[in-house]
Amino acid sequence: MSNGELRVVSPPELWGLAAEFSTVDAFLAAVAACRKAGYVRFDAHAPIPVHGLDEAMDIRPSRLPKLVFLGGLAGCALGLLLQWWTNAVDYPFRISGKPLFALPPAIPVVFELTVLFSALTAVLGLLVANRQPELYHPLFELPAFARGSDDRFFVVVEAKDPRFDRHGTEEFLKSLGAESVFPVEVR
């Protein structure tokens, strides 16, 4: 707006602190230390799936596999019902003396629909559980975070965490061997 009016610009708000690590092991140790120190609203970001991270962060096993099993059951039931109802009930048509409905010739379609529904449940479940697509996130404001998908590991403590303290947390993260600690700000 260049018409001479004054525009009030709100100061950037601190969203959290991001500590950068360059090795997997230092990162993993830092994650475990954060949990031990009692932080709850923190997250770890890695360019690779890190073995042992779930234990270090105490992530509960995902419920997705159970959901996928239910999806598979739904596909299986749909496959059976579809073939039985269309070929034996709604449109009975005797072809080459075959029974109108029998299990053996129904297996391929039942199998395919089971797999299809399980896979769709898995992928859609992943996106819903991860809240993706999420095209904006405060971390994307941090230029250093671009290397988080390349070769750097980040431990991020949110300002909302009850134990969060701008300086105390920063010192704590540095003491864990962070290369540097960046404030993450949202405008």
Added chain:
Amino acid sequence: MSQPAIWDNSHDQPGHRAPLVLGDDSFGAITQRVATIVEKPKPPRWWTVTFSISLAFTVVLLAMLAYLFTVGVGVWGLNVPVAWGFDITNFVFWVGIGHAGTLISAILFLFRQKWRTSINRFAEGMTIFAVICAGIFPAIHTGRPWFDYWLFPYPNQMQMWPNFRSPLMWDVFAVSTYFTVSLMFWYVGMLPDLATLRDRAQTKLRQLVYGILALGWRGSARHWHRYERVYLLLAALATPLVLSVHSVVSFDFAVSQLPGWHATIFPPYFVAGAIFSGFAMVLTLLIPIRKAFHLEELVTTRHLDNMAKILLATGLMVGYAYGIEFFTAWYSGNHFEAFTFYNRALGPYSWAYWIMVFCNVVVPQMFWFKKARTTPWILLVGSLFVNVGMWFERFVIVVTSLSRDFLPGNWGIYKPTWVELLTLAGSFGLFLTLFLLFLRFLPMVAMAEVKSVVPQAGLERGPHRGHGQYWGEIPHQHEEILGGEGREQR
């Protein structure tokens, strides 16, 4: 230990895991090597040339389809008795090609074959494009693609439903499920790498496009946790799928009453053949591309060696199936069955049969020798032979069985017309066009996965350390927290 410029990592040393990434295997170097391929402002000259040629053949394919749709299937050489010719041969050929991608991405994943990480993205891409090419043929082989929607079970004004007791209907479900699941597997696997490209983007457009494609992936631990779960589930789902798809395709033949088709050996025989042909296609594409993009340190000699071994193993299975078919024909005591196989080897299409035997059974025998498995150009030539041989296998199965069945009065000869030949060539054009676009715009090596198999992925934790030797210092600072399980396992 001195390090030559390009190592040969195909040797097995007991007690040591062979390195899977050669040269600089730091995380940054891996990103750099893969991402720069798609970040160059201009593609290499060879890419432009091959892309133009492929695009021209894609146009040929479209022209042939337009001609077919306007005139009808009479432009092909099909007749009665040979009502299936190039169309179904090409369909089975292309579906088969796809199987290697799923085998590499799913089955080798379940078997924890970590060498797959360098080639799985590439092979999965090949799967998608091969299935696209395959899908064209059943859709057009009646010459009336505007009725294809009749294949889908939906309530309609004709008050009819498709016949689910027909293997052709099973095929619709098998191939469409296979395509959907392969596409999701490929895309989910690519999310972290798309995020890498987004984060490295130098232009607004690239940032926007890769940003949208990456769906906001930011490598969060909780996301990775679910992601790994889902990836494992998809691999477990795709594994029976890959075995089922070609089994269902083989039912198209095996469920019929025709000698030469009506055989219980067909499902495993087709699956082995599919994996055989698919690995041959992976090698045919990978060897030149690895050279052109200087990826020898990611796709190493060991990778080629392993793939050649799979080629040899599946080739032997296919050869065994050829042999057992003759045995069954003789042992069954069925006159028509015996004649079909006599006719295959010595009848009017015997030339096709012997091309098939030479390419699929004789040529792969050279892979017993390590020299042939580890020399790229020999492997390339061998894989080209297998590609040709596997196309002829499908041609032999489809055409020889139809051309001479029970009654000599019904016999006939099928010859493809120029339209069919150009349609086949055009399908290769489409395949390569899609493939070259993939190489140009998407990461062709799964960066995040490759990074997780190098030593840096868990230096201080022996069991989690990746493949290969690490020459640097291991700090051993974090053992208290990490459990210190790694020290002895250097």
